[in-house]
Amino acid sequence: MQTTPNTLNAWLSLLETRHFKEIDMGLDRVRAVKEKLGIEYACPVIMVAGTNGKGSTCAMLEAILLQAGYRVGLYSKPHFLDFNERARINGEMVSDQVFIDTFDQVEAARGDVSMTYFEFTTLAICKLLAEAKLDVVILEVGLGGRLDAVNVINADVSIVTSVDIDHVDYLGDTREKIGFEKAGIFRTGRTAICSDPLPPQSLIDHALEIGADLWLFGRDFNYNGDKQQWNFAGREQRRNSLGYPSLRGANQLLNAAAVLAALEALRDRLPIGAQEVRNGLAMVDLPGRFQVMPGRPTVVLDVAHNPHAAATLAQNFDNMGFHAYTYAVFGSMLDKDIAGVIAQMKGKIDHWCVCDLPLPRAATAAQLREQLLQANVLQDVEHSIQEFSSPEQAYAFALSKAGENDRIAVFGSFLTVAGVMRARKSQTH
Structure with a gap:
């Protein structure tokens, strides 16, 4: 049996x-x-x-x-x-x-x-x-x-x-x-x-x-x-x-x-x-949908993973008030319109922390970096692209660099947001 x-x-x-x-x-x-x-x-x-x-x-x-x-x-x-x-x-x-x-x-x-x-x-x-x-x-x-x-x-x-x-x-x-x-x-x-x-x-x-x-x-x-x-x-x-x-x-x-x-x-x-x-x-409460976490720097969790959702996220950013710099923790599935998401968010992000995700059909951090370069994302004193092997690592880096008047945006996939949620949970325990 x-x-x-x-x-x-x-x-x-x-x-x-x-x-x-x-x-x-x-x-x-x-x-x-x-x-x-x-x-x-x-x-x-x-x-x-x-x-x-x-x-x-x-x-x-x-x-x-x-x-x-x-x-x-x-x-x-x-x-x-x-x-x-x-x-x-x-x-x-x-x-x-x-x-x-x-x-x-x-x-x-x-x-x-x-x-x-x-x-x-x-x-x-x-x-x-x-x-x-x-x-x-x-x-x-x-x-x-x-x-x-x-x-x-x-x-x-x-x-x-x-x-x-x-x-x-x-x-x-x-x-x-x-x-x-x-x-x-x-x-x-x-x-x-x-x-x-x-x-x-x-x-x-x-x-x-x-x-x-x-x-x-x-x-x-x-x-x-x-x-x-x-x-x-x-x-x-x-x-x-x-x-x-x-x-x-x-x-x-x-x-x-x-x-x-x-x-x-x-x-x-x-x-x-x-x-x-x-x-x-x-x-009503829903995790991961333009979820602004308490505390500083401002952390926004959003599962936006297509251009339509990214356009809404960009619009919501405009309504948030001033932040000196915005860091992105960004990971995505390979079958998504990554270029379309980047096009919506490009002008809103100063420092990109791109990451691998724990699924075979995810884009690698290197592939995301390549897409950002193709979109002519800046790299200079005030703009950067960094690669990480997980959302948790990307988030830890962004947190170490961000000042209290900055903003960290976590988006691109449910898995990206879930990784950062796990990281935040382990910080509080």
């Missing part, structure tokens, strides 16, 4: 090595195992896809629904320090033992079907959330939408936050191609929300073709505001005098407007009062 691993780490190590490729697009295998597991939801499901803004949108939904007293399940990814971050029930991470038990069930159901780490863990989390007696479930899509493992679930409300160029090898190299992939999470007769101010025609066409109830930003819902507060207007619901979300950054009102549109669409099943919306927006 074959035994399964008895710790979460052992399980994850097995899943990382078992399937012949890391990303294997297509839903037939996942759907077959989902049917065997009998995953069904008795509560509303909200699914969120998009190039950027998915995590913020999910976090705001969770915070508001928790404030309203609902039992909320959330699946989000990737994680920074612990795999358990990927599944939350009522705001609390799921325990190792619950994961182990559910992994055992997926293992028994899959038979000889081979699944990637992402597909296997997605089914496990969808299964444990389906059995947790919840009032609402929020599912964050990983890559694209149409062929993402999460899309074996039928959502009551689907949100596409933004459509931009990323994951070109899998999703295509234009916004129209990518828009079609994201629109794959929409369902016939159900609410489909897009908060991108310029949605690709392919997304609109697909929603019309399948008969989804499409809500577009600027047509079906929008917001306006001043420096103190903002107002939301949906199809029938208005919410006025709202405080700004505690998540900082330029696009958060677009994300928040999509959240309130989704809650309007579900208001018969999940009624929510004005104060609960205000409290949720005020209390």
Whole structure:
């Protein structure tokens, strides 16, 4: 009799090595195992896809629904320090033992079907959330939408936050191609929300073709505001005098407007009062999204890893006030538009600390240096490029050089931010 691993780490190590490729697009295998597991939801499901803004949108939904007293399940990814971050029930991470038990069930159901780490863990989390007696479930899509493992679930409300160029090898190299992939999470007769101010025609066409109830930003819902507060207007619901979300950054009102549109669409099943919306927006917390750490020098953690996200980060920098010098801790996957990210950030950074990341498909520090040189990044008394073998080392160097009026920006990948989070955690213990 074959035994399964008895710790979460052992399980994850097995899943990382078992399937012949890391990303294997297509839903037939996942759907077959989902049917065997009998995953069904008795509560509303909200699914969120998009190039950027998915995590913020999910976090705001969770915070508001928790404030309203609902039992909320959330699946989000990737994680920074612990795999358990990927599944939350009522705001609390799921325990190792619950994961182990559910992994055992997926293992028994899959038979000889081979699944990637992402597909296997997605089914496990969808299964444990389906059995947790919840009032609402929020599912964050990983890559694209149409062929993402999460899309074996039928959502009551689907949100596409933004459509931009990323994951070109899998999703295509234009916004129209990518828009079609994201629109794959929409369902016939159900609410489909897009908060991108310029949605690709392919997304609109697909929603019309399948008969989804499409809500577009600027047509079906929008917001306006001043420096103190903002107002939301949906199809029938208005919410006025709202405080700004505690998540900082330029696009958060677009994300928040999509959240309130989704809650309007579900208001018969999940009624929510004005104060609960205000409290949720005020209390929402999301690591690694324009996260400004307390203390000096100023440290900003941001998972920006494509030009669209880097442009937002650069804009947020402009709103931060004066810093004498800015150091970048920058590491990236090789399949990203590294030149596009550098182009957005070039004028904002004085000293680049580029680093290797602990994955084979990451760019090396030497490759990042080469891209910076191609972009004509300066090297003189006040500008530099240094190479490091890890984000932790790059951050330690930046910290040793930065004065208290300087700024350290950590960006380029989840792994870059995770490395610095680990370094900061070990400093405080």
